[in-house]
Amino acid sequence: MTRTSTVLTVAGVTLVSGLFVYAVYFDYRRRNDASFRKKLRKEKKKIDKHVAQTKGDISVSIDTEDLRAALEKVRSEDMPGSAEEKEKFFMTHVGMGEQLSIQGPAFHLPAALSFYRALRVYPSPVELIVIYQKTVPEPVFKIVMDLMNMDVKERVEGYYNVFPPKNMKVKVGQVEAADGKKKILVAAEDFKAGDVIYKEQPIVTVLDLDLEGKGIYCTHCFREIEKDMAIHAEQDRWDAVYCSKDCQVNSKTQSENILFGLEPILPPQIAPDLTNKEERKAVQQVFVDYLKRRGKAVPLLVSRFLARQVAAETTKMIPAAGGSSPAASNSLEDGEYSFMDHIERLRYLVTSIPDEEVTLVANVLKAALPGIEAFVSQERQILLTGKMAYNAIGVCFGGGRHDKPDSDEHPEDKERTRTPYGTSKQIGSGFYAVSAYLNHSCDPSARPSFSSGTAELSLIANRDIKEGEEITMAYVDVSQHPDESPTDARRRRRIELACGWRFACTCTKCLAEGAQGGVADSDVPDQKDESKVEEVVQRVEGP
Ligand SMILES: C[S@@+](CC[C@H](N)C(=O)[O-])C[C@H]1O[C@@H](n2cnc3c(N)ncnc32)[C@H](O)[C@@H]1O
Structure with missing residues (x-):
């Protein structure tokens, strides 16, 4: 591979990231339903006619606050539910938009709002914008674009105001990192060691394939x-x-x-x-x-x-x-x-x-x-x-299982999930939207637990955590095994991280050990250890 x-x-x-099924339906109608196509053509003709008539219209300038208020209003309106309702809604608002466009500059904002309402339910917004650009009077089209830019910007920026949900008691923060800005998960209140910080259901799971059907x-x-x-x-x-x-x-x-x-x-x-x-x-x-x-x-x-x-x-x-x-x-x-x-x-x-x-x-x-x-x-x-x-996060019950078949792939090609017990101990994998933001630490402040006996993840505090502090988990087994020296353990976990997630760990523990010139009672020169990790990171990251 x-x-x-x-x-x-x-x-x-x-x-619009979620409308694709509706798009299929809409395209299906457009391809297969003659009366639907006729309706669309009629609407387009009417718009073309009005564009010709309204050339030379003077535009009125609309200030940002008026635009924001208008957008708020559109957003607060109920959206049509089914595909048929959306289609009707689309047709009505395109029709209203064109009627209003010809009433003169005072009606440009209401006209643009109608076109914008139609755009919000149309499955291929980019395609519709191209049609609008050719058919809607220029001053009205400009307002439609301003509305869209404002809407997209606020929607994108507003995401982290509502995510993660408040009852999960964590927030997504951002810090500077060597490779750009790094997102982190932050405590929204104080936690004591042993507290359940939150519980999270996976969006999707896969039971390990060797256990499937058994x-x-x-x-x-x-x-x-x-x-x-x-x-x-x-x-x-x-x-x-x-x-x-x-x-x-x-x-x-x-x-x-x-x-x-x-x-x-x-x-x-x-x-x-x-x-x-x-x-x-x-x-x-x-x-x-x-x-x-x-x-x-x-x-x-x-x-x-x-x-x-x-x-x-x-x-x-x-x-x-x-x-x-x-x-x-x-x-x-x-x-x-x-x-x-x-x-x-x-x-x-x-x-x-x-x-x-x-x-x-x-x-x-x-x-x-x-x-x-x-x-x-x-x-x-x-x-x-x-x-x-x-x-993905590995789901392990208790200390994990010991009978997962090992793959004979190259270490960098092996499938790895984030779990402090090691992927080889898991029974399956899950994708968790909030826990995705947990960064790794070799001395983690929290751990995922599956104590309910299902794939529901409980994030447990390993120690007291203060509000505003970053919450971390271990992506790999960070314990020192009985047959390992501290240097061996450090090398193993850092190489596993480099193979699985392509980064050289910069957690506080690794940085402190690095500053000491390696780990205490090292029996392998630290330089050798570090160059191996860097070698893996470089190899997997490519030139
Ligand atoms: C699953 S994501 C965690 C969220 C991520 N920080 C973000 O900005 O979206 C894992 C990535 O975060 C960064 N990361 C996590 N733990 C790290 C650590 N201990 N040292 C350096 N980078 C780390 C690495 O880039 C890693 O590939």
């Missing part, structure tokens, strides 16, 4: 399954085993029906079922065989994340569901930010994935919801792979 490994922070945050742990929540209580899902290509009906339903609704089941994704009143069950079954089987052959958790974490996004979006389109179902049942998804919002700001490894994997994931999603494959591009899959590989 070819690999590049530069560490990047996400720079661009997209305007009936020992639940595929969904990882709970140990009581004797004779295993529930095997029917018509499930993954052969998942659940501990309860609830887990089976949640798992099916969140991702598994899309990836490994045969039920239609959209109810018939929203869209006819265009899928071919035999074909769906066949592509799923090829994908399952591939996943098992590959033996890694990340491709399945990525597919489940993609499927969960699709499930959350399709749920919003179903009026009866009222936008809530297990697909979206994660407190983080309740607000105005989507699952994609919670991942796009995270650091990731730039990596590459086999072309076969890109095609198989796209094929499985396409077979479940034709058209969706356009939104699972190679670029998006590579990005998500890098994010999952960089941020």
Whole structure:
């Protein structure tokens, strides 16, 4: 497998990250529904006519406060729920926008607001902006752009005002680091040693592949399954085993029906079922065989994340569901930010994935919801792979297990999750949106615990932590093993960090040891130790 490994922070945050299922539906209508196309053409003609008439209009200047107040008003309005309601809303507001545009400069702001309302529900905003630029009178178009810039800026900047949720008692902070600004997780109040700082449910999980299908742990929540209580899902290509009906339903609704089941994704009143069950079954089987052959958790974490996004979006389109179902049942998804919002700001490894994997994931999603494959591009899959590989946390019960098969890959290619017990002791991996921000320390102030016997993560304070202090965890086993000298232990943990996450650790413990010229009673020259870590970091980061 070819690999590049530069560490990047996400720079661009997209305007609308979650509307892609609606986009598929909209495109479907545009391609297949003659009356819908006719309506769109009619609207465009009307706009063109007005543009011609309004050339030479004088614009009125609108100050920032008026613009902000207008934007606030638009944001506070109820948004249409289903795809059909969105389509109607879109048509109405484009129509109103053009009517208002011809009333003269005093109506430019209300006209722009109407066009902006339509833009907010349109699945491909960039495409619509290009249409607006050609068709909407220039002064009105300029206001639409000002509204959009203000909205995007406030939405992007406002994210950390609502995330992490206040009841988790932590905040995301930022500090200067050698490789740019580094995000950190900070205590929002004082904690005592042993306190549970917060509990967090994963967005997606994957049980270790050697445990899958055995009936020992639940595929969904990882709970140990009581004797004779295993529930095997029917018509499930993954052969998942659940501990309860609830887990089976949640798992099916969140991702598994899309990836490994045969039920239609959209109810018939929203869209006819265009899928071919035999074909769906066949592509799923090829994908399952591939996943098992590959033996890694990340491709399945990525597919489940993609499927969960699709499930959350399709749920919003179903009026009866009222936008809530297990697909979206994660407190983080309740607000105005989507699952994609919670991942796009995270650091990731730039990596590459086999072309076969890109095609198989796209094929499985396409077979479940034709058209969706356009939104699972190679670029998006590579990005998500890098994010999952960089941020996943290992789930270990008790001290961890001792029977996980080792892979014979090169140490830098082995799959690693962040866990103080070591990836070899875990039973599975999970992606946790808040815990993703925990930095590593070789003397960590907190530790993840799975004391509920499920993949729910409890972050426990290792010592007293003051409000405003950074909270850290160990990504690797930082203990000194009985057969290791302090220098051996230091070298092992620093090399593991370099292999897994491509950084030379700068935690207080490493810096203090470095300042002392190595660790006490060292039996290996520190210079040799450091050059080895740097060598690994450089090798994996490339030139
Ligand atoms: C999972 S992210 C943690 C959040 C990250 N700091 C951010 O800005 O988004 C892991 C990355 O944080 C940085 N990091 C975490 N712990 C570190 C440490 N002890 N020393 C140096 N860099 C560290 C490294 O760049 C690492 O690749």
